[in-house]
Amino acid sequence: MITQEKYRTRVKELLASNSVKMVIGYKQGSTADRRRPLFVRSFEEADELVLDSNCIGNLAGYLVTEGLLSDEKRVGIFLRPEGIRSINILAAESQLNPEQIIIFGFDTSGREVKALQGEQAEDFSGLIDSLKEKPPEKSSDALLYRIDQMNTEERFAFWKDEFSRCIKCYACRQACPMCYCRRCIVDSNQPQWINTSSHTLGNFEWNIVRAFHLAGRCVGCGNCDRACPVNIPLRFINARMAQEVFESFDHYAGTSQTQEPVLASFNKDDSETFIL
Ligand code: SF4
């Protein structure tokens, strides 16, 4: 068990010594159990920091999409294990310099918050390795189990029904730390690769293309399905892709800052069942 006072003190020390220009953490949200991002630049803001089991959002994406590292100054950030994996992937994809990041690691089990030791992503390699021992969630959720038991037709009907509610708001993309492209394929209209209408074909195209872009990169943080205003269980698509990638290529996303992207590299021992 940790006290958030300890973290607040550490944040103030880093700000006072000019070791970081900012720390990204959590503060009280609009309801008792909601937390929202907090960008701490002063002692007063540090006093607003909250750290408890409701701090579930993965904050890693702000480092890239908000350009917070562009001046080469250091930034602190509160991260759960999946957030640390995000940092590793973003570093491996040359989207950030991990040396600019100071990590306040934490984990939650039940209502307890546990401090993770280390302040650099590489300090957590042992933790990430241990996560790999229990790979992408397999039927641990009742709905995921139900989807797994469906035959192809039932599964297609299930997702067709779910996608029929998609309104193409792209909140899932905005909330995902791995969706950092400045211009997304869906925003391009010359040529227009993806149908932008919210009908069956357009919704399938969007969600399937996004799933493939996330294959071998999703860390299972759940930002996407928490952001979806119509509650499509998006995380299960990516969890399933992660499981396939793990079983086919022994690839668990975010284990290191030098990990090769699974769909942009190959091994001569890789399965070639799609060719045979
Ligand atoms: S696809 Fe969803 S669960 Fe996966 S990294 Fe992006 S936001 Fe997190």
Ligand code: SF4
């Ligand atoms: S957040 Fe939900 S409704 Fe919005 S584009 Fe994504 S899947 Fe569709």
